[in-house]
Amino acid sequence: MAQNYFDDEEFRCPCSACRSLPLHVNEDLRELLNLIRVAVGRPLRIAANRCEAHNAAIKGSKGSRHISGHAADISCKDGTIRSSIVGAAISSRLCRGIGVYNKHIHVDVFRLAGEPRTVWSGISK
């Protein structure tokens, strides 16, 4: 990998309850985020790992790939930057899922065997 733009701590669950637990960083996810970061050409704010309690607290889906450390939400409200993020994610085989939301783009690097790559919209008015 050419350059790493994401510190381990940026992947940590944002809640305070799980601070003492060991931090796991998925290297495929980090590599995908670095590819996107290079394509966008500016710093990206991410929310990646979630503990079970935090996922429940924010009403994340059951079995969310954030819990297993395979997903990150990249903050983005700008259509041009959103386009760069989605384009870079799509062009990488590491990316297995993309969700486009009002204020972030979800990317993940894991699907179950045989499960196709997916893109979904979480945009709401």
Ligand SMILES: [Zn+2]
């Ligand atoms: Zn937590």
Ligand SMILES: [Zn+2]
């Ligand atoms: Zn997400």
